[in-house]
Amino acid sequence: MSGDSDRIKSWEKLLEAGLKATEHNQDEEAKMYPLRKQFRPAAPNIAKASLKRDFEVGLVYYVGDDVEQDRALCGLEKKPPTAHTFKEALERKRKILEESGIMKELGFDKKKGYFKY
Amino acid sequence: MGTKVSSGSTGTKYGYFLGCVMPAKMPWAEKATFLVSKHLGLDFDYMKESVCCVRPGVWKAINPDWWLTLTSQNLATAEKQNIVIVDSCNGCYISHWECLQELKEDPEKLEMVNRNLEKAGLQVTLSTDVKHFLQVLYEDVGIGKIKANVVKPLNIRIMRHIGCHARKHDERFPMYFDEIMRATGATIVDTPYDKTCCGLLLYFADPKTSIFERIGVKMQTAKELDIDAYALICSGCYDQFERAVKVYKDEKGIAFETPIVHFSELLALSFGYKPEDFGMMYCRPIPPTKLIQKLKEGK
Amino acid sequence: MMSYIVAPQKKLKEPIPVPGTKEKVTDLVIIHDQTKCTGCGQCMIGCAYKHFRTFDRRFGLLYVYEDPINKGRYVNANCSHCVFPMCLASCPKEAIYKDEKGIVRISPLLCVGCGTCNQACPIGIPRLDEERKVYVKCDFCDGEWPMCVQMCSSNALRLLPRKEAFEYVKKLRGGK
Numbered sequence: 213m214s215g216d217s218d219r220i221k222s223w224e225k226l227l228e229a230g231l232k233a234t235e236h237n238q239d240e241e242a243k244m245y246p247l248r249k250q251f252r253p254a255a256p257n258i259a260k261a262s263l264k265r266d267f268e269v270g271l272v273y274y275v276g277d278d279v280e281q282d283r284a285l286c287g288l289e290k291k292p293p294t295a296h297t298f299k300e301a302l303e304r305k306r307k308i309l310e311e312s313g314i315m316k317e318l319g320f321d322k323k324k325g326y327f328k329y
Numbered sequence: 330m331g332t333k334v335s336s337g338s339t340g341t342k343y344g345y346f347l348g349c350v351m352p353a354k355m356p357w358a359e360k361a362t363f364l365v366s367k368h369l370g371l372d373f374d375y376m377k378e379s380v381c382c383v384r385p386g387v388w389k390a391i392n393p394d395w396w397l398t399l400t401s402q403n404l405a406t407a408e409k410q411n412i413v414i415v416d417s418c419n420g421c422y423i424s425h426w427e428c429l430q431e432l433k434e435d436p437e438k439l440e441m442v443n444r445n446l447e448k449a450g451l452q453v454t455l456s457t458d459v460k461h462f463l464q465v466l467y468e469d470v471g472i473g474k475i476k477a478n479v480v481k482p483l484n485i486r487i488m489r490h491i492g493c494h495a496r497k498h499d500e501r502f503p504m505y506f507d508e509i510m511r512a513t514g515a516t517i518v519d520t521p522y523d524k525t526c527c528g529l530l531l532y533f534a535d536p537k538t539s540i541f542e543r544i545g546v547k548m549q550t551a552k553e554l555d556i557d558a559y560a561l562i563c564s565g566c567y568d569q570f571e572r573a574v575k576v577y578k579d580e581k582g583i584a585f586e587t588p589i590v591h592f593s594e595l596l597a598l599s600f601g602y603k604p605e606d607f608g609m610m611y612c613r614p615i616p617p618t619k620l621i622q623k624l625k626e627g628k
Numbered sequence: 629m630m631s632y633i634v635a636p637q638k639k640l641k642e643p644i645p646v647p648g649t650k651e652k653v654t655d656l657v658i659i660h661d662q663t664k665c666t667g668c669g670q671c672m673i674g675c676a677y678k679h680f681r682t683f684d685r686r687f688g689l690l691y692v693y694e695d696p697i698n699k700g701r702y703v704n705a706n707c708s709h710c711v712f713p714m715c716l717a718s719c720p721k722e723a724i725y726k727d728e729k730g731i732v733r734i735s736p737l738l739c740v741g742c743g744t745c746n747q748a749c750p751i752g753i754p755r756l757d758e759e760r761k762v763y764v765k766c767d768f769c770d771g772e773w774p775m776c777v778q779m780c781s782s783n784a785l786r787l788l789p790r791k792e793a794f795e796y797v798k799k800l801r802g803g804k
Contacts, residue, residue: 221580222572223536252681258533259387259683270380273353283356286608292352292359293375301378301406304449308402311448314395386670389779390677423781493666493781521700526668530781534673534683542694543667 223258230260233326253329255318260327267309267320270295270302343465344376344412346403348421350564354571358564358591360607362417362462365596368478369470376414378406382421384565386530397438398445400428404459405451417462417593418564419494425459461495462593463562467505475512480601482514485557485623487595488587489517490547490570492563493526506592510560513599520550529569544573551587557620562592574614588617598624655711655730656768657793658777658785660692660704661800665784667694667702674779678769689755689766690776704785706776707732707753707766711790715765718748729771736762 231237234257238250255263262272271294275283280290295301306322309315319328343366351359366373380402388396403425407414416422432439433455443452466475489510495502510517528543551559561567570589577583590609597607604610604621672688680687690706709732716724716732723738724745734745734754739762745754746763754765769775777787788796 218537218541220536220540220576222576223532254391254681256533256677256681256683263387266381266383272349272381272384275353279353279356282608282612283352285611286356286360287606288356288360292347293377293379294347294352295378295380296352298378301380304451305380305399305402307449308398308445308451312395312398312445314392314398318391386673386779386781390674390683390775393778493668493670496664496666496782498783521698523700524666525700526666526781528668530673531669531685534669534676534685538669546699 226261227258230257233260233264235321235324235326235328238329251329253319253327255320255327263318264320264325264327267306267315267322268325270305341372341469342412343371343373343415343460344407344410345373345462346376346379346382346414346416346418346421346425348379348416348418348564349381350418350568354612355564355567355591356612357608358417358567358593361591361593361597361602361609364602364607365593365600366465368597368600369466369474371465371470373415374412376403376407376412377410379403382416382418382424384420385424385427386420387533394438394441396424397428397431398442400424401432401442401446401453402449402451404429404432404455404457405446405453407457408454409451413458413460415460415462415465417562419461419492420563420565422459422461423494423497429455429457429459461502463495463502463505463509466509472508472512475509475596479513479599481599483595483599483624484514484627485620486516486518486554487558487560488520488547488551488554488556489523490527490559490561490563490566491523492561492566493530495563496524506562510592510595513595515560515595518554518556520554522547522550527563527566527569528573529565532569532572539569540573540576544570545577548574548577548585548587552585556587557623558590558595558617559587560590560592560595567591571614578614585615586619588613588615588620590617590620655709655790656787657708657790658690658706658766658774658787659793659797660706661784661786662695662701662703663800664782665692665702665704666782667692668781670779670781671776671785674775675766678775679764688776689753689764705751705753709766709768714748714750715745715754718744720744729768731768731771732765733767734763734765736760736764739763 242250265272275291275296284290291297315322382403383396383399385396414425416425432442432453446452491503491506507517526543528539531539574585594609610616669685671690671692672685673683675689676682676685676687679689692702692704695701695703709730713732716726721738721740723735726732741756741761741763746752754763757764774787777785
């Protein structure tokens with residue numbers, strides 16, 4: 213199956229979220245600076261949204277109010293005993309990301325919460 | 330509830346690694362896994378303070394050293410808690426297992442990883458072990474004990490999806506899966522698409538193939554064969570199944586009716602637990618109403 | 629079950645001993661086990677990222693697609709770094725060479741993008757890099773542990789010495 217009718221909106225949304233998490237959107241900037249050559253950043257646009265969540269939460273999915281409710285229905289604690297509950301695990305992860313230079317090479321600004329490119 | 334057949338714990342302290350998908354999207358599987366393992370008398374608890382295993386599909390491609398560093402945070406945490414990591418997600422399992430193997434083989438990498446972890450006050454000494462949930466059930470508990478605990482054989486037809494990473498070693502894990510599922514009384518229906526990947530790994534790169542040519546054909550086959558449930562073990566695969574089913578339902582107007590269930594749910598049902606015990610009917614794209622009805626009627 | 633298992637080779641920089649002999653080889657090939665492949669596409673994604681920094685699998689330098697005849701099975705095409713490479717023989721600019729590790733490479737400085745190598749190769753492996761307008765092909769990740777083999781989720785791709793690989797493929801095909 214292929215063609216325009218097979219567009220997958222949820223995938224496009226994920227890509228958009230990735231572009232939103234980028235400070236310098238190269239497609240946008242190309243209008244202003246048409247001679248500037250575009251390059252591929254270390255973190256591909258499509259992966260940015262989940263990488264960002266990973267850096268901010270410690271895991272790829274959030275546990276919000278609705279998830280907490282579902283968990284309670286299934287007879288579980290509202291918050292799972294992962295980095296969602298133990299913030300010190302997240303702090304350690306962030307420190308590792310920071311100190312081993314991963315954040316810098318991926319161009320992720322943890323204060324502003326977006327990728328440079 | 331079923332009668333417990335001898336407690337006989339294996340003496341190992343297991344720490345169940347939840348991962349990203351299970352706590353957020355499949356709480357029923359989490360509950361069922363704990364019901365089953367406690368029923369079988371295992372010393373089973375959560376692995377606390379866990380972070381993302383870091384998906385090998387993304388991170389290994391970006392930089393294998395980064396993948397090693399980030400994955401070993403979990404290994405170091407497990408060592409501190411003195412537990413054996415148990416994963417039921419194949420991705421998490423392979424990430425942890427391969428990381429452990431690579432660090433064992435390569436002292437240079439171990440040094441590099443420890444250098445990075447030191448700053449966060451952690452250290453890897455390679456004293457922990459990583460096991461798949463199937464391995465714990467089949468090798469540590471034993472198929473005989475599982476069979477002895479089955480009090481309510483399930484008279485249903487299932488299709489199964491075991492997942493790519495579970496095939497990494499040899500045909501061991503798929504065999505464990507089949508044997509345990511047969512022990513519950515379920516009939517496994519073989520199809521040509523059993524081995525096919527769920528498409529999660531391809532989703533970033535090629536969403537059309539990943540959704541239509543992977544899950545699409547699988548669910549279509551399930552519909553044609555009129556099976557009762559699609560059983561899987563990997564939470565990563567479930568994530569993709571759910572995503573694809575939603576895409577089909579919301580964007581293409583095609584509603585599939587085969588419920589996607591977790592391996593431990595079927596095990597819990599066969600052990601005599603009721604669907605309400607682990608919230609089987611909540612938070613699913615395809616509610617297993619028909620399946621529950623069929624089990625209640627005991628047809 | 630396949631009992632013919634050779635430990636994975638991680639580095640190509642040094643010659644690798646052939647099991648059971650005193651011989652050492654640098655001549656390695658990637659082989660694809662159709663019975664294990666699940667079609668996850670990780671090999672192509674890993675290759676595409678390693679060489680082109682994108683997850684778009686079309687950029688990959690090896691190809692795994694669904695078998696058009698046997699549904700649910702996957703076929704693969706990757707460079708075998710032939711002993712007598714047809715691409716090398718056909719190149720009008722002598723841009724293709726076989727280096728000391730046995731890797732067949734295309735020099736991007738000499739390639740003019742004529743496409744003769746693609747025509748000469750029995751399975752049409754070299755492809756045009758649209759950005760640089762030169763032909764590109766598998767370079768065994770420059771002698772490191774190839775990314776496709778590293779990324780393979782079901783261990784369907786293996787890196788073996790040529791002789792072993794030949795035997796392995798023979799067994800996979802039922803001794804033919």
